[in-house]
Amino acid sequence: MALEHAILVSLLEKPGSGYELARRFERSIGYFWTATHQQIYRVLKRMENDGWIDVRDVPQQGRPDKKEYSVADLGRAALSSWLHDPIEPESVRHDLAVKIRGAAFDDPAALIREVERHRQAHRDRLAHYLAGEARDFPRSEADATGPQAPPDAERELQHVVLRGGIRYERMMIDWLDDVLATLARFGPGH
Amino acid sequence: MALEHAILVSLLEKPGSGYELARRFERSIGYFWTATHQQIYRVLKRMENDGWIDVRDVPQQGRPDKKEYSVADLGRAALSSWLHDPIEPESVRHDLAVKIRGAAFDDPAALIREVERHRQAHRDRLAHYLAGEARDFPRSEADATGPQAPPDAERELQHVVLRGGIRYERMMIDWLDDVLATLARFGPGH
DNA sequence: GCTTGCTATGCAACGAGTTGCATAGCAGGA
């Protein structure tokens, strides 16, 4: 279970409300860990009860007040403990692969539009990542020729995770091209 | 929810018992959809009640009897309906990425061994996939120069999914190399 | 005879994730 830890990391990067966290889980964090607002609110409450995070009521103008959460010492300790915990299996849930193998018992050609849709979604996400990289990491230190800036762990680690997302999207697009070429070999009715 | 559909696909490829399905979920199917035996038994029971699958008691010698499941017409129809259902979000759960971003607030260097362990696991899995490909798909039709064999949807779709696994593992290994190079820039205590 | 290990099936309890719904403040436009 790591939603708690994903929230801790996000709050360490920047304190925020449940609503703001939910929006982050639609953007940066959400690219490698999904969560809905109900899940987030529920877990925030538990984390608060456990003393992992502190709350602060923040009155706002022109919109409802919010509760801003930040990481307490206990939360930092919990994160550290989790980071040092070696166990780490990888569970995969790839519907599309199930569909592709299942298509052999149905109409393979009928999957083409579906796969094309996924491919487009990955192209969109790749473009989004690349735009974010150009905006937030204009030139990495590897390109720098002058005196080195001191390494900033938070930035560099965010960047390497983003590069992972970029690699993933490129891999998926290439693979879906392969899938489309394979599906094209089966006409309707095959 | 697609565990039911993954089971249907697996049973269409070859009928089998809950135990055999659990083993398949440790091998081929399990590479893109994980499930434990408890989950599988529970879902099999429900699918049987819903008339999606048929059971047959198979007495065995030298080992306990088993129940062999096979797909019924209703199950085939349910799979077909799911295959034609366009909606298909992609949910990701990538603990390691959370850990990498979290390492900025702890000791980045402490993650190196963990990342190396993951990298080794991916190398092992890649080797396993490549061996399976060499065994089950000795030369693809793209290499064939003589008269083409008739396309076999089941085999070719299994192969393209396996190629996806191979691409994925290669991508992960490359990315983890990138992660290791990044982590190496932060000594202990940074 | 006892233990270990593999095949084979299953229950019970709990925790995580999903879906539907509800409330409420405030802004902007028809």
Added chain:
DNA sequence: TCCTGCTATGCAACTCGTTGCATAGCAAGC
């Protein structure tokens, strides 16, 4: 004035997934 839409938080019910445990047949080895 009413409706839409965004911010902001939350409950309830349900399903899915995980963990620990239990049972049982049989084989092989000590």
